[in-house]
Amino acid sequence: MIRSAKLVNKAFNGFLLASVLTVLGSQAGALIDALMLSHFIGADAMAGVNITKPVTQLIFALTCIVAQGGSMLTGMAIGNQDKRRANGVFSTSFVVLFLMGLVGSMLPFVCGDGLVHLLCSEPTLMVHTSNYLYVQLFGALPLILMLSLMMYVAVDGAPKLVTKATIVSEITHVLLGYIFLRYLDLGVVGAAWATNISYSIAVVLMLTHFRQKEALQFRLGGFSGANLGKLLLMGLPMGISTSLIAVRMLGANHAAMTYMGAHGMEAMAVCATLLSFSMIIISGTINSYTPVATVLKGSDDNRGVALVSRHAMAFMAIGLGVYVALMVAFPGTFASIFGINDPEAMKIARVGIAIHAFNIFMQGFCILIPMYQIYSHKTLSLIVSAGQPLLPMAMFWLLCAHPCDISPWWGFLIGQVMVLLIIAPYILYKRFTDKSMIPFFLIPRKSADHLFDVTVPARVEELDATMKETQQFLSGECGATPQEAVAITVVIDELAQNAIKHGTASCIDLRVSVTGKQVKVMLHDDGRPFNPTLQPASGDDKAIGLKIIQGLATDLTYTHTFSQNVMSYTTTL
Numbered sequence: 001m002i003r004s005a006k007l008v009n010k011a012f013n014g015f016l017l018a019s020v021l022t023v024l025g026s027q028a029g030a031l032i033d034a035l036m037l038s039h040f041i042g043a044d045a046m047a048g049v050n051i052t053k054p055v056t057q058l059i060f061a062l063t064c065i066v067a068q069g070g071s072m073l074t075g076m077a078i079g080n081q082d083k084r085r086a087n088g089v090f091s092t093s094f095v096v097l098f099l100m101g102l103v104g105s106m107l108p109f110v111c112g113d114g115l116v117h118l119l120c121s122e123p124t125l126m127v128h129t130s131n132y133l134y135v136q137l138f139g140a141l142p143l144i145l146m147l148s149l150m151m152y153v154a155v156d157g158a159p160k161l162v163t164k165a166t167i168v169s170e171i172t173h174v175l176l177g178y179i180f181l182r183y184l185d186l187g188v189v190g191a192a193w194a195t196n197i198s199y200s201i202a203v204v205l206m207l208t209h210f211r212q213k214e215a216l217q218f219r220l221g222g223f224s225g226a227n228l229g230k231l232l233l234m235g236l237p238m239g240i241s242t243s244l245i246a247v248r249m250l251g252a253n254h255a256a257m258t259y260m261g262a263h264g265m266e267a268m269a270v271c272a273t274l275l276s277f278s279m280i281i282i283s284g285t286i287n288s289y290t291p292v293a294t295v296l297k298g299s300d301d302n303r304g305v306a307l308v309s310r311h312a313m314a315f316m317a318i319g320l321g322v323y324v325a326l327m328v329a330f331p332g333t334f335a336s337i338f339g340i341n342d343p344e345a346m347k348i349a350r351v352g353i354a355i356h357a358f359n360i361f362m363q364g365f366c367i368l369i370p371m372y373q374i375y376s377h378k379t380l381s382l383i384v385s386a387g388q389p390l391l392p393m394a395m396f397w398l399l400c401a402h403p404c405d406i407s408p409w410w411g412f413l414i415g416q417v418m419v420l421l422i423i424a425p426y427i428l429y430k431r432f433t434d435k436s437m438i439p440f441f442l443i444p445r446k447s448a449d450h451l452f453d454v455t456v457p458a459r460v461e462e463l464d465a466t467m468k469e470t471q472q473f474l475s476g477e478c479g480a481t482p483q484e485a486v487a488i489t490v491v492i493d494e495l496a497q498n499a500i501k502h503g504t505a506s507c508i509d510l511r512v513s514v515t516g517k518q519v520k521v522m523l524h525d526d527g528r529p530f531n532p533t534l535q536p537a538s539g540d541d542k543a544i545g546l547k548i549i550q551g552l553a554t555d556l557t558y559t560h561t562f563s564q565n566v567m568s569y570t571t572t573l
Contacts, residue, residue, distance in 0.1 A: 004455040005307040007509050007524050011292050011562035012308050015159050016315070020284035034273050037191060038339035040181045041128075043266050045188055046338065048128025050269040051120050051253055052136055054246035059104060059140055060147060061243030066093050066100070067148035069235020072294045072370070073227075074216070075155045079298025081557045081568065090152060091222030093231055097148050104140025112137070119250065122257045122265065132188040139196030146199045149206040155291040156216050157561055158209050165205035173198035237369050237378070241385035248393040255393075259400040259408075263345035270338045270349055271356040274327060278360045281319035282367075285312050290370045295561060297374050299522060299568070300447045301511060309371055309441050316364045327357035355409035359392055362416035368423075377430070377442055383423050391415035448513035448520075450478050456508045458500045463508075467493050470512060478514045480573045488512075488571065491556075492521060494549045495532060495567055499525040505565075514573075522568040530565055531558045 038046040070093035077086035107115070112134055120129040146169075150162050173194050180190025209215055249272065256268040289312040296304040327334060331353035332346065340349050366388055372381040392415030399408035431437055436445050452473040456466045467489050474485035492510065499505040505527030513520050532549050533556055549556065556569040 002455070003303055003307075003453045003509060003511075004507070005311065006455060006507055007526055007564060008292070008296070008304050008307045009311050010526060011564060012288050012311055014563055015154065015288035015292060016284065017163075019154070019159060019163075019287040020280060034269075034338065036177055036181050037188065041187060043269075043339050043345075044125055044262070045128050047262070047265045047269045048120070048125040049132050049188055049191065050272055051125060051129045051265075052133045053272065054119065054249040054253075055115065055133060055136065056143070057246035057249060058243055059143060061239050061241075061246060062100060063097065063144050063147045064242045065232060065235040065239030066096050067151045067235070068238045068290075068370075069093075069231040069233070070148075071151035071155045072234050072290060072374070073231050074152065075291050075294030076298030078155070078559070078561065079295035079301075081559060087217045087219065088222045088224055089227050089231055090216045091219045092224050092227040093148070094218055095220070095223050096228065097144050098141075101141030101144040104144065105138055107140070108134045108137045119253075121254060122262060124262060125265070128188050132192050135189055135192035135196065139192075139199055142196060142199035142203050146202045146206070149203060150287075152216060153206050153209045154287060155294070156209065158215075159288075159291075161206060161209050165202045168205060169198040169202035172201055234373065237373050237381035237385040240382065241366060241369055241389060244386060244389035248389040251393040252396055255397040255400045255408075260348060263342065263348050266340055266345050267335070267349040267352040270335055270340065271352050273338065274334065274353065274356070275360055275363065278320065278323055278363065281316060281323065282364055285316045285319075285364075286367050286370060288312070289367060292562065293370070293374055299566075300513065300520070301522070302444050302447045303453055304509075305374070306438050306441060306443045306445075309443065312367060316367060320361045320364050324357040324361045327360070328354050331357075351407055352409045355407055356412055359412035359416055362413065363388070365416070365420070371441060371443075375443060380423055380426055380430075380442070383426070384419060387419035387422060388416065391418050448515045450514040452510070452512040454510050456496065456510055458505050458507055460497070460500065463493065463496050463500065466496075466510065470510070473512065474514075474519075478519075478573070480519075484573050488519060488521065491549055491569070492523065495523050496525075498530060498532060499523070499527050499565065502528075502530060504528055517573045518570060519573060520568065520570045522566065525565050526563070527565060529560045531560075532556065532567060533558050 034046050034049070037049055070089050073089045074086045077083070077089065113130075116126065116130045116133060119133070120126045150166070153159075153162050176194035176197060177191050180186040180194055184190060186193070210218065252268060252272075253265065256264040260267070289308060292308050293305050296308065331350045334353050335346055335349035340346055366384065368384050369381050372378075372384070392412040395411030395415040395418075396408055397411070399406065399411040427440060427442065430442055431439055434444075437443065438445060450473070452470060454466060454469075456462055470492060471485045471489045474480040474488060475482055480488070492512075496508050496510070499508055505525035507526070509522075509524040511522045513522075555571075556567065559566045
């Protein structure tokens with residue numbers, strides 16, 4: 001009997017729906033915003049607003065360094081059932097994030113005009129860029145708080161609230177945008193204010209999560225310099241990647257404006273919007289993968305991380321494959337949807353969209369960044385985080401500046417392939433020096449000297465057979481005495497019996513890891529919430545079993561994470 005992927009995939013899929021709906025709400029709002037701008041004002045307004053995207057991307061990047069790193073450390077602490085550390089990391093990051101938001105909101109007064117001239121070199125687009133940028137920066141604080149709360153509320157086990165907040169705020173965003181553009185004729189300024197108001201609504205809704213007693217707790221006195229250093233180091237690769245995406249946007253926009261003119265910039269705006277829309281799949285997958293993987297890593301469950309990594313990669317490949325196929329097959333349709341009607345602009349857009357689609361598929365490899373970072377493959381994560389944004393943009397610019405027989409749009413795909421060619425030798429070297437690592441993912445196969453890792457179907461007869469195997473494992477290769485093996489097995493049996501009989505679990509993941517003389521037992525089940533550490537009520541038919549458990553496993557801990565019961569205890573032989 002071996003461990004199946006059922007419960008791990010169930011945890012991932014539970015996050016996936018919420019994450020995809022969250023990103024869908026966000027990207028649908030951006031897509032509708034672009035459509036309203038192009039149809040109510042013109043394609044030049046859509047292009048002007050697109051020119052400001054590097055600023056939003058930079059804000060997102062800086063937020064990622066703090067919030068992504070902090071949420072990953074928080075997830076590991078939750079997986080290790082260390083709530084005090086989780087609260088400390090959470091408090092430290094939010095102090096920094098709030099200060100960042102205040103600084104961002106003051107940028108229009110400090111360097112607004114300079115930013116406009118840095119971003120836009122096309123005179124016909126400068127007014128739209130300036131009007132949108134100034135209002136956009138006023139919303140830096142709610143934007144930063146919204147992005148960070150999405151990460152923390154999700155890793156704290158409430159992804160559905162994130163979805164609800166995103167959908168409500170984006171509905172507000174679209175409605176206000178329509179009113180401001182269609183009826184009040186506020187132009188791009190109205191679109192920017194609609195966006196800022198929607199951010200604030202999302203923040204208010206997600207803050208309701210922290211009224212719960214078991215939720216993460218913010219303490220101003222919980223700020224720690226040590227925690228700050230660790231979370232910055234953890235979030236740095238993802239922060240580099242997202243910040244360099246801003247550089248990529250800026251460079252690609254300038255190359256398009258310089259060598260293709262306004263029509264080229266309009267085509268680039270459509271490609272950028274389609275890339276953003278692909279984040280429904282890419283970000284949805286990463287936002288589902290990261291909390292599940294970090295919690296599993298925190299509990300030292302490398303096999304679980306490997307299972308969820310395979311599942312995440314498969315989902316992303318299928319989803320992006322379908323999306324890219326549509327772009328390749330119908331590039332003109334996509335261009336028309338975004339209001340491109342000029343024959344010359346349409347010609348550029350058709351070629352650009354069809355070729356840029358392959359770059360979008362390759363963008364899915366950014367999931368390697370958190371995957372490698374979780375296991376401290378820092379060199380690999382840094383190469384991917386820096387290479388993915390920069391090399392495609394650099395190759396596009398090179399082919400624009402030095403025309404040859406192939407379209408400059410192929411530069412994006414060439415750059416993505418170069419990133420994989422750069423990391424391939426390093427992956428082979430790491431795999432050669434440590435053959436216990438899973439190829440490509442570089443996840444260790446084991447995390448203990450001895451490991452018993454199985455999935456038990458929710459049937460008593462299956463459980464009886466598994467208990468015999470567990471006892472043989474402990475007394476055999478682990479060297480436990482018969483009394484020690486029986487005591488440990490009795491606790492496992494009682495916990496599993498309760499999950500099957502009273503929690504209506506469909507299956508149980510049992511993991512017994514032994515390192516030296518230390519034994520750590522973990523059970524995951526998908527039944528109803530049931531806390532075996534609580535005192536049973538008088539007359540409860542579970543009382544005898546619970547008293548046995550509490551007598552033999554004095555350090556038993558319980559959490560309800562990812563809609564699953566997680567029970568663990570540690571003992572010595």
